[in-house]
Amino acid sequence: MAHSSTDRFDPMLQNNALLAQLKQDIRANTPRVQGTIKATDKGFGFLEAEDGASYFIPPPAMKQVLHGDRIEAVIKEDGDKKQADPESLIEASLERFVARVQKRDGRLAVIPDHPSINLALKARIKRSLDESTIADGDWVVARLIRHPLRPDDRGFFTQIDELVVKSDDPAVPWRVTLARHALEQECPPAAESWPMADEGIEREDLTAEPFFTIDGEKTRDMDDALRIEAADDGWHLTVAIADPTAYVDESHPADKEARTRAFTVYLPGQNVTMLPEALADDLCSLKPDVERPVLACRLHVASDGTLGEYRFFGATIRSQARLVYDHVSDWLEGSAEADAPAEPIATQLKALADMAGARAAWREANTLVFKDRPDYAFDLDDAGNVLGIRVEQRRVAQRMIEEAMIVANACCADLLAKEVGHGIFNVHNAFDPEKVDQALEFLTAQEIAVEREQLTELARYRELRRALDDREDAWLDARLRRFQGYTNMSARPGPHFGLGLPAYATWTSPIRKYGDMVNHRLIKRVLKSEAAPEEASLRLTEQLTERRRLNRMAERDVKDWLYVRYLGATLEHGEIFDADIIDIRRGGMRVRLIANGATAFVPAPLIHSDRSQVVIDDKEGRIQVAGEARYQLGGSLRVKLTEAREATRSLVATPAE
Template sequence: MLKNHPLLLQLKKKFQNKIVTVKKIVKKNIQKFNFFNIEKNKKCQVSSTSIENLLSEGNNITSINIKSNKKVIMPLKLVKTSLKEFVGRIQKKNKKIFIIPEYFFLKESIICECTNDLKNKIQSNDWVLAKLLRYKFKKNKFFVAYIIKIIASKKNPLARWLITLAKYNLDDSAPKVKNYNFIVDSKYNRLDLTKLDFITIDNAFTKDIDDAVYITKNFKNEFVLTIAIADPTSYIPYQSELDTIAKNRGFTNYLPGFNVPMLPKELSENLCSLKPGMCRPALVCMVNISNQGNIIEDSIQFNLAWIKSKEKLIYENVSNWLENIGTWKPQSNVIANQIFLLQSLYKVRRQWRKKHTLIYKEKLEYKFNFSKNGEVIKITGVHRRIAHRIIEESMIIANMCAAGILTKKIGFGIYNVHIGYDILNAAQIICILKRYNILVNIKDICNLTSVIKLNKKLNILNNNYLNNRIRKFQAYSEFSITPKPHFGLGVKYYATWTSPIRKYGDMINHRLLKSIITNTSHLSLKRDVVIKISNCKRKNRMAERDISDWLYISYFKKNVNINDIFKGEIIDIFKAGMRICLINNGANAFVPFYLLNFICSKLVYHKNDGIIYEHNKPLYRVSDIIKVSIIDVKEHEKKIIACPFF
């Protein structure tokens, strides 16, 4: 009757014109249950009937329906999903196997398929790696997964570490290469430096010792520093099976309480480790430094050598001795003289770097102390002491020398670069600094010399709030195959080569330096190497963050009482509330905005300023130190909830 009425057909056509079909990446917005991100800074509401169809990030063909000026998305077709393989915990019910995903947006049990062999081995609460066979979408009423492998049994004390490594597709043990003969490459002529009094300074339990130092003074009263670095590339041919393994791993993965080596332990902890009294192949840098702390560029020499460390020293012992604490002392005057000379070099280089480069205020480093069962029993904040700083300064010298040689001789390598401030935020940086009578322009922000001068002005002001605001606009450090400045250190070029046992990028630089030393053809580098190393570093950091978050939650659950009081620094302010770093243990706590409103009325937050105002007066600012009480520990969300304490 009314079906073909002209007015009704016109109305239908008008309605359909407001429905747009698009192909978009749809990503769940954690803060709002039924809002999803479809583009940067653009959100859409999801119809209530479609929520379950968009549990994870996925490429979907969707219709965007405009209702009352609000965009509402209706999934039409799933093109692909980012959730392919995932980690989960097993449940057995009525002879069927289900998996509960370790995934924030997917909380329902998923029915599983697996081989008969795995079916017999798997127990309830074991952890497994699985892949999705069928996605819950449209006619498919439920998910179906296939179990790939068992990650850890429910009783394994390292289960959380293994789960996290599997989540990011990272290795969980040292490489094992069958029938591999570790024979040092004999084609190089090496200097015999075994009679020099090299020493190593490391942690008490370090086995992969990769650097040794020897220092003396010449007739000009200049420091003559010799840095010897372990040489794993003398055992690992380029593009060999083991080289490919190291390339794929990128780094030794240092997690709290659990390390995964990049190289086989036979190399990293034995043949390459610079153990005392053992003759080892090394790549050596010799450099003179003036009494004013200047590196004498013409003196820099790189050589291949044999070295023999005279003694392994411990950071804590050396620091105690230099600070007149305890009873430990070096075994001989020769070793004592090495320590004193290294300390003298550290002092002059520190002063030189304060004047010519950048040195940022050191922060506390937090250490988890574990029981035999792998539980955190204590979290301590520690400052790096004098022995750490001595070795760090020597390694900075070595890396600056390597960067200079690589740039001068071949023009490329694996460089650590930092572009300083993000140029996209230049206007905001200039505006913030102007409030403190510091006048800069865009060129100043992009120029290394100008940035060094700027940071010296900021150091004189010693304003924690201003430093926090400016630091927020800093870019992240990167890797590059072409030489670029490192604004974070305030140096023209910087290329690390001092940890080849632990970093594949350092192994590449070793091979390039060897080609310079021997005047032979060098390997070519492509950008994909840098991308691969960067991705490895990113995944390692995410795994470390996840483990740290879990350890903090576990520790607070067992050892911290509700209403316990802590001091914390406000590190971020946003719409939902404030993020606080607890000073005595390094844990991040969250103060929801509704708790602040409960205490104080008429609060207004300014994200760009990092300030919460009450009646137009600043109440809280980033960098403020405040007291908070712990009111809840949310294990599933990995959140410690706190409230300001008055």
């Protein structure tokens, strides 16, 4: 009987099939885990699995991964020990990143600017860059293009896409930080001219009214001016706000750039404006003795601090005084050296102080008022060196302006909610919706009677917050912060638990915030009885929230860098600092120095000479030393700085008690 070739027995084919099946069976029965890489400075690392488990990774295997990589790993057991063997990459922690160039013996590499990644990664330079302009130690933007866990990639390899700053440039902290967060390095370009648009709104002539501004001494983008008159039943306050939308419509290139930037970035010694400086610091700034177009709100505040009727309108003003916070505060507080403002400005300042006091008292009784925290200002020379750090307390003049802006923004929120139904609102939940149950469990464990509605409903939360404030328990407040929510931008009105208000929408800083420009345009549509499309607000909110987060991170990072440089030079003096405990982790505690606002880490080995005597309960936020309670969240202590690490922009401290 004849057989075709396909019917013949082929042992090699059968063996291949069996081998493939065997491999498939082995793979199916081999335990695998997905998780995130956590590197250590000792060469080994850990895979932090999604279920909370942690697996050891030996040094040879760590050469295949970077801190923060999300991977899938094979789990191998050796007796009671379990070890992770990286197998495949899910998501690389590095994509676009800032790094320092390393040139050694003709070889080019980059070292990522990351506290937990200390590897030199092979690199090439983008073709459009001139390699001769990039030297050892320079700062660059690089991109990871090969990873050992990707198919067909043998090792790490990167490409240098951009030179950020030369290593010897005094602007390194600013340039590097802005590049890390992909923020613009320069202010936007100006147009050749800025003609006012005919927007079809009537502008009332208020140039004869004695408006005034109060700002910091170095402020150039002055965006709010006030006029206040005392009445038998309270005060009539007019808030006049700079009007960049009078020059920049939604089709203007400057508007597109402002929409991308979203905010002016304020860094120590440098501002990167949202709008061109010609607008922000000149044409729109409410300088004294020059006419300026404004969007205004005239509102009534009753003697008991309650907010009454309000009216929005377009206007033209001429500020009659440029005042400075400290000078106004000195005068109102009765300093003998303070010069009295001219009339009628002086009368208005007293009226504004009275109104602010009434509003603060009303908010204390009916909404929420949180404790003041000082600001810290860096005094820098022209080369960016820190000459000193000043504590800036919020004084009476700052409170006056703050209360005026709060009432104006509350009016904006009310108008947009009623007349438009959307806009750019600041919405803040007291507690993260996903953490409400945890917060409820925590408060119950502290024997604090609380109902779920007190964490989720504004009126009920006000009661709870005031009851908690009466306890004056710093540890309790610090622990609760772990469950609290963040302020987000929302296209629709919602409660702002932090201020205790049913809705809050800012329009008082349009030179600095794109969301305020959007709200200006919506207010103008109301004035013209025009419909307002909702889609624009919906698209913007996520971007605005993200850009605000990046701006805050950039400000923090530059300050950390300057703190390390400034305080690092003082280590040899052994200065002792009073500090507040702001975080407790398994490895130690984080503290804030009261004198200058710097944060430092106190590692567990430095808490006590015998590490075995230190018991850290990071969940409860408490530390025991030799069996006795010693430190807790919200508490205070005295510390001495031991290290200032510029590579990671971090300070290390030890208790000085």
